[in-house]
Amino acid sequence: MxxxxxxxxxxxxxxxxxxxxxxxxxxxxxxxxxxxxxxARAENIYQTSDDFVNESFAGKPPEAEVLWLQDDLKKQLEDILDHGYEGKRVRYWKQGQRSVWVLEEIGKTKPITTGIVINNKKIEVIKVLVFRESRGWEIKYPFFTEQFTKAGLTHEHKLDRTIDGISGATLSVRALTKLARIALLLDQQLKHS
Amino acid sequence: MLLSRTLISAAITTTLAAPVAYAETTVGGYGEFHYNNLEQTATSGAKSDKKMLDFHRFVLEFGHDFNDHIRFFSEVELEHAFVKNGSGADSTPGEVELEQAYVEMDIDDNSSFKAGVFLIPVGMLNETHEPPAFYGVERNLVEKEIIPATWWEGGVMYSGHLDNGVSYDLALHSGLNASDGNIRDGRSKVAEAAGEALAYTARVKYTGISGLEIAATVQLQDDLSQGTAAEAIGATLIESHVAYATGPFKASAMYAQWDLDAGAPDNKEEQSGMLVEASYKVTEKFGVFVRQSDWSIVVNEDKSQTVAGFNYWPHEDVVFKFDYQTEDHDNATESKGFNLGVGYQF
Incomplete structure (x- = not known):
């Protein structure tokens, strides 16, 4: 051939x-x-969650904390996700103005595990840690994720900038954008020192 | 998909590092219901109406992960709502089709191999055609008539991508059975398809800049007659397209051409078409578009279609569509009118 x-x-x-x-x-x-x-090896694990958290805090991560989801916050999460959400709490790591989140959302049929660092209410880093879908692989590369750098959240819980999509990867792009919005929203609930 | 989504929603609260469980078997689907209201004018001047309601596509998708690097995916489609054996007036337009059914194995982080029935990697719609993903009630006619989408074959395919956004697909698969030069009718749909002559497809795609897609496909057909003609009728398809989206704007253009070797009907040795489309999302839920398509299957019988309309997404997976179209066929009918549609995916 x-x-x-x-x-x-x-x-x-x-x-x-x-x-x-x-x-x-x-x-x-x-x-x-x-x-x-x-x-063939295991699913596409680009970085473990542990390594991502360690890297985000230069090898000295703080203790994990838990954010409990009150009804109004949960409703806001569901509005962003555009589907129901059964969780009651979210684990995070916080130090100064920075917080780190490891979140997941379905792309087409499988979860995309994503690490997000928020610094002073803006996205500092967003990184796909595990990608399990057959299509939409482009979202794991910096040429896509760099669009999120320094993005903040509007009062309507939208990103304050447009994220250009990828043809044929609409659902993966959508999932990552939702996770970015959720991380920013959750960070707003924290009391930063 | 619903099952896995529920599980994963809970997983947002999960701890670090531990592998997250998700559903091994997934169910998805999409569908679209159309209303066409067209006025047709024959070359004689006689007018007729085409008013039709049609549940055009009802699709169910089933997938299963055998482990983290071997999976199965399938797509079963009921077209035109009702299937009944019969002929002539007793027949129905409905078809039940197995459009995808393959086993896929990852080779490494960036490449995979699949075997079974799969969609041919060509064009803009052939692989991604869920109704909320495109403008227009009906799919564009260049891809339908020239490529011809939706097009699936049985065989093997190797796919890979590079870190710079370049991806590639190489496929060896069943060929068309179209010695009369009618490409679309030559799809055997992997239903006891003749295997005398195979086909070879290669695609290169670049998506290394967000919003941009540039792709080119070449396909070689060994023999459109599947061994029934005295001399093999080879054929070559080339297709290329570019699409760019930035903010609310999106523009795309596509060109496709078949070249059939000697042995095919003289007036069908070259078949080609091109389209351009522009769209603008006025809001997150509402977008407008215009599309121009020109194509020719038979020499000196050019066809063209202009479509403009809008999509409204009340939910990101549900879309309502309206468009107005004019269509002109040389030496044949003209038509104009509007289409309505509703589509969904899950």
Whole structure:
């Protein structure tokens, strides 16, 4: 297949390519790919939550704290998520004006685990820690996540800037944007020293 | 998906590091209901109306994770609401289709391999066509008539991506059965599809800048006659598109062309089409668009369509649509009128 496509890009007329019978290569391609597959590793864990928290506090993270969700806050979370939310509390780490959150939301069918650092009510870092979807992988790269840097929250609980999406990855983009808004909203509930 | 969403909602409160449990089996779906109200004018000047209600697509998706790197995904579609065996006036337009059913295995963080029935990596809509994701009640006609979307085949595909936003797909799959040059009708839909002649698809896509997508696909068909013609009828499809969205604005353009070798009907040796579309989201829930499509399947029979309208999303997964269209076919009918639609995904 590759050979045939290389010939095409090299300018060989398609009529000539059609005479190249490649069906014989089919079993070989199958076997090669099947041999590669067992090398597969676990889901795409780019960084563990522990490592993210440690990194965020230069290796000296504070003790984790818990934010209990009162009814009005829970309602605000649900408004952002656009679906119900069953949780009662959220764990976080706080030091000075900074807070760190590890949150998850469904993209298409699977959760995207995301680490978010808030500094003085603005997003300092947003990083995809675990990505389990087959599509929408672009959201894990800085060329996408850098758009969130220094984003804040409006009174309507929207980001104060537009996040440009990715074609074919609408649901993943949507999930990450929601998590950014939630982290900012939760941070507003904390009393920073 | 609903099941997993519930589980994951609870997971927001979970502790660090511990792996989060999520549903191994997921259910999703989408659908769209349309009303078409078109006035058609034949070359003779005779007018007729096309007023139709149609639950165009009802789709259920089932997926299952066997472990963290081997998964199954499927999509079953009921088109046009009702299927009945029969012929002529006794028949219905309905079809039950297995559009996707494949096992996918991750090879490493950035590449995977799938085998089974999958959507061909081509065009803007073929792989992503949930109604809330696109403008217009009906899908654009260039992708429908030229590519032809929705297009699925059976075979194997290797997909990968690089850290700079470049991704690629290489597929070896069942071929079309279209010695008469009718590409769309040549889809065997993997229903005891002839396997005498295969097809090869390669796509390169760049999405390394937020909002931007540039992609090109090449496909080679060994023999559109599937071995029934004295000499193989090869064919080549090239397709490329660019889409850019920034803030509320989005613009896209696409070109697709088939070249059929000798042996195909002379007047169908080249089939091509292009479209341009611009849209603007006035609010988060309301957007307007305009689209121009031009295509030709038969020599000297050019077709064009202009569509303008709006989408209204009362929920991010639910959309109501309205558009007004004019369509002009050389040497054939003209039509104009409006379409209404409601669509959803979950």
């Amino acid at each position: 590759m050979f045939k496509l290389m010939l095409f890009f090299a300018g060989v007329p398609s009529s000539a390519l059609m005479n190249v019978r490649l069906k014989a290569y089919l079993p070989v391609i199958f076997i090669c790919l099947m041999c590669l597959a067992p090398a």
